[in-house]
Amino acid sequence: MARKYFGTDGIRGRANGVITPELALKVGQAAGLVFQRGDHRHRVVIGKDTRLSGYMIETALVAGFTSVGMDVLLLGPVPTPAVAMLTRSMRADIGVMISASHNAFEDNGIKLFGPDGFKLNDTIEHEIEELIDAELHTKLAGSADLGRAKRIESVHARYIEFAKRTLPRHVTLDGLRVVVDCANGAAYRVAPETLWELGAEVIAIGTEPDGFNINRDVGSTAPAALVAKVRERRADIGIALDGDADRVLIVDEKGHVVDGDQLMAVVARSWQEDERLTQPGLVATIMSNLGLERFLGGLGLTLARTAVGDRYVLEHMREHGYNLGGEQSGHIIMSDYTTTGDGLVAALQLLSVVQRQGRPVSEVCHCFDPLPQILKNVRYRAGEPLSQDSVVSAIAQARARLGNGGRLVIRPSGTEPVIRVMAEGDDRGLVNEVVDEVVEAVTKVAA
Known part of the structure; x- marks a missing residue:
């Protein structure tokens, strides 16, 4: 409807x-x-x-x-x-x-x-x-x-205690230097306090909201500030939340950004080893990298894909009994603990794996080499650009060129007037070409 x-x-x-x-x-x-x-x-x-x-x-x-x-x-x-x-x-x-x-x-x-x-x-x-x-x-x-x-x-104290209880009592963050970027958003108080109470040395940025600066050059959609701070302070890890803290991205000690696909891979492997997965796999969206699917296959796990949106991931999880799912953008849902994406809880689960393995974040979080994936956005004013004959034809030709060696996903954003064009495959040059061709076709009818 x-x-x-x-x-x-x-x-x-x-x-x-x-x-x-x-x-x-x-x-x-x-x-x-x-x-x-x-x-x-x-x-x-x-x-x-x-x-x-x-x-x-x-x-x-x-x-x-x-x-x-x-x-x-x-x-x-x-x-x-x-x-x-x-x-x-x-x-x-x-x-x-x-x-x-x-x-x-x-x-x-x-x-x-x-x-x-x-x-x-x-x-x-x-x-x-x-x-x-x-x-x-x-x-x-x-x-x-x-x-x-x-x-x-008492809201902040309640949530901090809830987040801490998602870790076993013997797990602490002692010895870790953590930079947390709160995007000048909703977690500007609770995230640094939670990490500090668990024993981490905390360097916090994006914690001075003024009503106008939420997500501005900080947070999970703008990780450059976090990358710079991790390198400057020689931190063990950087944690980037978004404005309402339901998504997270990680920066390793080398300053490399780790997306939600890699985080789900880390947790899936850890939970499989601990026999905590309620189903032999996880749920993600059509945007997750094919490299994640291949990695899970190597572990004997499956990747169930849904439409874009954490609500659809969660609906599939509930219907089919999964306890792990999420999005490449960093919405990670762990239904053992939460009913929606929780950036802080996801970061804590990763940190518990880092502490247990005693290895740097760059090693823990490099589970697979992602396939080349290109995503471009085309803004439009009104109408339905994807229904135009020229766009339909361009999409069909792009899919034919990729064949079985890649994927093409085109969809309108559910939150803004934007058409998102994503392609991935083993051949980066081909992926770039097909994305540009589709973007050009959409742009011509989107003005």
Whole structure:
């Protein structure tokens, strides 16, 4: 079914453009009504990252939820996985994260979690969308039944303890020098404190949010600052989170960037050795490198692929009983611990392997040589560029040229007006050529 408001990861767009106070108010009312099940006092937890527009959206959401009789627990700036965890821990009916993840500060978004801490499925999102566009005056709470709002002060300590408990008690980070880049985002307090409490020597960057600098030249989408700091301080490892800390990239002691595919490979091999995998393999998206698939095959493990988006990875994991999955971009889902991607927890799992093996991060994280993979984005204004005959023809010709020696993936972004063109294969020159040909065809019709 076509969706009007929800994309692959909640509702996202320009603050005061797509994401207006009016929309946030209606989302609060609609989601509140959908999740008012049973005769108990209903509650919602709301967290946010560090964007300036978070204040505006938070206030509008509070008005929406309280107007339909839901109590609101305000968490302040916390990672997305903390919201998912606290939704369950605090027995809330729904959880909300105000964030546009890795996007610039001008954007914002609304992510919703059910009472089980999982992101909503398409059916529930459709139900909310219908209510957003409906007339709700008759469904509002009476004057005596309005909800209340309360700010929760112990959030950071709760999440830090949760993250630490994902490691065995005997595992410490003593002797490790760690640079952590918090992207001036939601984890600017909790990530450095967690690593320090576990014994690491911590150098923190991206920890001075001002409402405008989230993800600006820092974080997992801009790792150059972390690479430079790791080399400058001769650190053992660099950890880069994104704006809402649900994804992570690693920089090894040599200053080389390690993506989510390599991290999943490390964890999969470790968990296989410890007999912790609930299925003989893991779940990733169509964007994960073919090198990961070949590496897992060498271990007797499989790679199940899904559409792009951690929600689709998680849905496949839940349906088929996997406890490990993720995306090349660094969304790593470990369902033994979390119900969504958690950058800090994923980093801790990697660090536990590093400590146990006593080897440098560059060795631990080099599981396979990735195939040459090229990804280019084409921005478009409107319409459906991929349905144009010239683009369809260019895509078919590109796939024919790659044959069985590579893959071509073309898809519209679920969070912005961009067509993503990705190809990979054993022949880098051929991969470059087919990507450029498809990009040229899309560009001509996307203006």
